[in-house]
Amino acid sequence: xxxxxxxxxxxxxxxxxxxxxxxxxxxxxxxxxxxxxxxxxxxxxxxxxxxxxxxxxxxxxxxxxxxxxxxxxxxxxxxxxxxxxxxxxxxxxxxxxxxxxxxxxxxxxxxxxxxxxxxxxxxx
Numbered sequence: 001x002x003x004x005x006x007x008x009x010x011x012x013x014x015x016x017x018x019x020x021x022x023x024x025x026x027x028x029x030x031x032x033x034x035x036x037x038x039x040x041x042x043x044x045x046x047x048x049x050x051x052x053x054x055x056x057x058x059x060x061x062x063x064x065x066x067x068x069x070x071x072x073x074x075x076x077x078x079x080x081x082x083x084x085x086x087x088x089x090x091x092x093x094x095x096x097x098x099x100x101x102x103x104x105x106x107x108x109x110x111x112x113x114x115x116x117x118x119x120x121x122x123x124x
Contacts (some may be wrong), residue, residue: 001082003079003080003081003085003088003120004077004079004080004099005079005080007055007077007078008056008062008078009057009076009121010030010058010059010075010076011053011056011057011058011059011074011075011076012060012061012072012073012075013058013060013061013071013073014062014063014070014073014081015061015062016062017062017063017064017073019062020049020062023049023062026056027049027051027053027060030053031078032060033053034052035049035050035051036050036052036057038050039102041101041102041103042100042102045063046061046063046072046100047061047063048060048061048062049062061073067090071097071099071109071117072115074118075108075119076107076118076119076121077116077118077119077120077121078121078122079120079121080122081122082107082108082120082122087122091111093124094110094111095107096111096112097109097110097111099119103124104124105122105123105124106118106121106122107111107121107122
C-alpha cells in the first residue's frame with residue numbers, strides 16, 4: 001500500500017538550549033520570517049519557537065538532549081487516512097512512536113531503519 005501525501009507540513013530543526021534571542025534575530029529579523037504561536041499542548045513537553053516559512057512551518061526546537069537522531073529533528077508529512085497508513089506501517093513492523101496529543105491533528109512518528117524520525121499527521 002502506498003499512502004497519499006498531501007503536502008510537506010513542517011520541518012523541525014534542533015538548536016542549542018537558551019539561544020532564543022539568537023534564533024529570533026536570525027530567523028525573524030535577518031531572514032524576515034513571521035513568528036507564529038505554537039499550540040499550548042506542546043508547552044509542557046517542548047521548548048519551541050515556530051516561524052511561518054512559505055506554506056509550511058519551521059519549528060526551532062531547544063529541547064535537550066542533543067542526540068542523533070532524535071524526534072526534535074524531523075520532517076512531517078501531512079497524509080490522507082492516517083489510521084490506514086498506521087495499520088499498514090504496523091503490518092510491516094515499522095517502529096512507531098507516539099507524539100504529544102494536539103487538538104487540531106492526529107499524528108505519530110515513524111522511524112526508518114537507521115533511527116531517523118518522520119512525523120505523519122492528518123489535520124482534523
